[in-house]
Amino acid sequence: MLSLLKLAPICKVKLALRVLPLHQCVHRPFSAVANSIALTLDDFENKNKAADFNVLFRSCKSVDVAKRLHAFLVVLGKAQNIILSAKLVNLYAFLGDVAFSRSTFDQIQRKDVFTWNSMVAAYVRSSRCREALNCFNEFLSTSDLRPDFYSFPPVLKACPNLIDGKKLHCWVVKTGFEQDVFVAASLIHLYSRFGALDDAHKLFVEMPVRDVGSWNAMISGFCQNGSAAEALDVLNSMKIEGLKMDTITVSSLLPVCAQSGDMTSGMLIHLYVIKHGLETDVFVSNALINMYSKFGSLWNAQKVFDDMKVRDLVSWNSIIAAYEQNNDPITALGFFKDMQLIGIQSDLLTVVSLASIFGQLSNKKNSRSIHGFVMRHEWLDKDVVIGNSLVNMYAKLGDMDCARIVFEQLPVKDIISWNTLITGYAQNGLACEAIDAYNMMTRCSNIIPNQGTWVSILPAYSHVGALQQGMKIHGRLIKNCLYLDVYVNTCLIDMYGKCGRLDDAMSLFYEVSRETPVPWNAIISCHGIHGHGEDALKLFKDMLAEGVMPDHVTFVSLLSACSHSGLVDEGQRCFDVMQREYKIRPSLKHYGCMVDLLGRAAYLDKAYNLVTNMPVQPDASIWGALLGACRIHGNVELGKYASDRLFEVDSENVGYYVLLSNMYANVGKWEGVVKVRSLARDRGLRKTPGWSSIVVGSKVEVFYTGNQTHPKCMEIYEELSILTARMKNIGYVPDYSFVLQDVEDDEKEQILMSHSERLAMAFGIISTPPRSLIRLFKNLRVCSDCHNATKYISKITQREIVVRDSNRFHHFKDGFCSCGDYW
Template sequence: MLSTVTGLHLPPLNHNTDSHSPQTLTATHLLNSFASPSELKQLHAHLIKTNSPLTSLPPSRIAFVCSLNPSFSYARKLFQHLETPETEAWNSCLKAFAEGNDPIDAILLFNQLQSFCVSPDSFTLSFVLKACTRLLDVSKGRGIHGYVEKLGFQSNLFLMNMILNLYTLCGGERDARLVFDKMPQRDVVTWNIMITQLVKRGEIKGAYDLFSQMPGRSVRSWTLMISGFVQCGKPKEAIGLFLEMEEAGVRPNEVTVVAGLAACADLGDLDLGRRIHEYSNQSGFSRNVRVSNTLIEMYVKCGCLEDACKVFDGMKERTVVSWSAMIAGLAMHGQAEEALRLFSEMIEKGMDPNDVTFVGLLHACSHIGFVDQGREFFTSMTNDYGIVPKIEHYGCMVDLLSRAGLLQEAHEFIINMPIKPNSVVWGALLGGCKVHKNIELAEEATKHLSELDPLNDGYYVVLSNIYAEAQRWEDTARVRKLMRDRGVKKTPGWSSITLDGVVYEFVAGDETHPQAQEIVQMWEKLVEKMKLKGYVPNTSVVLLDIEEDQKEKFLYRHSEKLALIFGLINTEPGTPIRIMKNLRVCEDCHAAFKLISAIVDREIVVRDRNRFHCFKDGSCSCKDYW
């Protein structure tokens, strides 16, 4: 043992000693493994006694065992005898502390070095800065920044980038900007640090301004901006940047692929999504679970449930995110029974669900009217899995009960919630009131919504429409006036369709499209065929006090109808039509699309605000429950 080193009869460590003898090997081991100052002193004494050279002692080991205790000065004296670069020895110790479990030790050691006037070099400062960054200690970091300035290391780009990064991580935006502006030189890392900070704060315009000024960009630079646009709800800009990145000849990495797929999911750009999928497979990214999970989400949101299932089935490794994404996707597409079956399979395979899994399950039950199963899942998540319901789960339950017509139960459920209901919860009740024409509870829900989300036009519109359906035109006018007085503007309904990578948008009543005349002519032909199959325009959804013929004309110009006809005109027979809509699809459009799917023998997929409707052979995947 090291503690008995002076009791060992070790030979002198000189060139005349047999390097393979047991004693020499033991001595060598001891020289590299002493673990305390007392053991070092015993070994030091042995070297003197046996006339062995002190240079046998490893300086980095001396520094490490003497760094944070009273033997610090003893180590310094040893370094003088060893004629070794003292700073270099302490740096090795600082590096170990900065990268270890207790980075605070690096700062404590640096303080000790300062009190003994040990001159720091650029490596010293970099290791202490690393410790400050891991601890998010901006106060000590400022002190190190002062040393950098004092010692003339401003031209050391690596150090300046570390300082810049520390300020951005600790929320020192002003300090970071001052450092950035004063830096005598910058590299791509410098720019990326600043862009990362702005993206995290949601300042996407500022981030893009910096990105545009960069003299050179790395794949990380592109990925930061693409991800930033996705996070800020700007998928169109994200996709534009992804395409620009391709043109610049920069190959996306796995993180870029995830960001690009997320943008495609939000925008419904299936063509680009498929192309990214193909690139991902060619690049060997298919083994990346996060890439596969995002692929599932992309195909689900683009209305390609079968492709999502193929990705899921082909995964060799699945996480709870994979299962939850697939369950949610099945729910959105009206495949409630399959979603519940998949959940059972998930449990059988030993995968524990999380709170997101139960959101998907409750949505599945809500979209098909499985009230009893929904109640069971809501109870099970706490009793069986210890998951405390969040506001999303309460919202799902209110939606489930409200859609099923159990409005009083839904209202009591809200009143008895252990957390304060938000606008989504009251909005779910309001939606049920519209479906089941309950004016009293609709007024109650709107009273709360006007306080929680006073500028959301959707709630006013729903209440106005409920009054209009009941032909209470004075109340309808009163709600519309209230919207004007509060400066709330109605969100116009729009629908989009993507053809050959180009997104075409239509708004309700749009007559300015270059193919407007063709669209009207084809619609009139379809209406004739639809009426032969029993179609009667549902003018009750036009909640305006106007003549019946005017209501029909208004009805025929709903944005999803315009997008559908445009798609039929500009695609080959048999090609599926995929439409995205920002609002809930109306009853008349739903009935019309069912008939049109059979007349033109096309699959028509509509993604509205709440779910997917897949129209095929005269029926819809929602089974007319939405």
């Protein structure tokens, strides 16, 4: 056995190292393996066959194997060898165990520059920058040795800021190491890392000799600062000098192609990759997957992934994120399961994707497991991104209480944390909470709002009709000369439109860039909710004339605009054009608009046919639209059918019970009304609280239905009593079918009177000068009885009253409403 191993090739030793139990390496030192290693060592020390020994080091693919080799070196008395000991420090760092590197390092009695360099580099490799710098300082203060040009690249990499970087740079210049290509590349990288691209470029230009690494350092510097054009310029000069892109050039460039939307350059680089066989590099393939994912080209991303021979965690994270970010959480989840199956451990970024996947899937159970997983690993303290993704996950599940709890627990909150919270509130219809959160954020001095903040707070302001606050933001953006992207501008257009300033919305619309459908959709929608269907159609024509491609949102805005204005033929034409010319498959939202459009215009049969022939399963909004139409046109039979279907899919929305009750009442079927009431009572309804807001002075006042805590409560109810009496004198008859509670008529009258829109209106009347205009906002659709009452109130008080509900604007004047009771 011994003699066999003596002559055996190095691979037998490698095998033995992998399978030998550790204690055998320590306690039976002169085994065959030890002898064989001893022989290899002899060769190594005699400089004859050093290559064999390097092979041995390289073959250590895990800390365990490294420990066995280490144990043999100890018993062979070679652990203090100046080269071997430093190699062990390196080896442990490569295998990800910097603690072992350090303990090995500490045991080395005689340390030379190589030893110290190895330890500093080991820390840098493990992203322990502070320890790396401490170690470097220890090196300077405890030894008589001077750093060499190998010392600087790792130290420059660990440098935490530009000031220290500049000091190091001076030192490098003094020692003359600036001429070294490795050191120079590190300096270029350092300057770019802190955004000092001019300094980086100056260094680069002044270099007497440049290798591919130097070019790469400059290109990646521009890339990481998002300067795609400059990066491509440098690339061109590099080509002119006859140098070829390598895997590092390519993997620096691909992300900026994605960022700047330059698909052509991205695909050209992919062709280059294929031609030069660079796709075997994991970094390159990973970067390609990410680029294609950002372009929404999942087929290409998948192809690259499938063709990979070796995949790492980043590859899996990338393909999971690709599907997750392109709205295919199911496939993304499939990849996650495959990844688990082959035993790859998730990291933080995997979990970020998973949180988004379960949020998209509304999977509460798995979402909680993800939360638990994060807590067990204490990742909430490790990185703010993971916490933000949990806040976002709960917001998507509609569970803002949990979202808030996670948010409060974040040890560090950045601007994204705040934006996520604000958006979460706003998108769950909790505009007031969104505004509160925004106000809290403005009190944090270290948080600077960004585009994302405006995009989340402006819709909240539009939602409650806080025009003045919205204008304050607009003013702030103009004053600070902030560049407004198309989304912020669109939010402003939407805000002005929804706060009743259609003219301001239009003038802003004509000022902004209109190359994408985004601002068009907003302005079309604004005209729709104002009941200006013809104008909405005209804008759509203008949009096509300017060569802007409509998307699915355009048609939702357009169809609902037609619906609000009773433009049946035009609506049907749009629905047809959308599918035929623009190949947009109708979503539930489009079908909802169509059912609404046809139903309200009394084409109940057509609406019913559409619902039954839809290729997608109708949801509550579809049946609700049909029920609403049946109520208007008194079709009890179809209404009953629609409500039965409706309660199968959503039995908890109190609004639908009100509709049904009102439908029975309108045709005098009182037993139906009673039945609906008891049904609603039995089911213990979850009621969406109705609220209305009004701006008086600069203050937004919010009234909930039945509110009795307002400081002016007494005066409000008194005003309402007086108004009700006067309304009755000129013909107002309360419609009790909107009251689901089973109580006496006078109590029902009280309930109607305490509807939030009436409280807000009465407050407006007593708080503003006579005959001035009143603007109200209601979170739900305005109730029919309140609509009717408002007509009378506008006549009695001789005021214009503008009510914006969740659906559209109602402009009351002199006893009439602009919607012509068609809403």
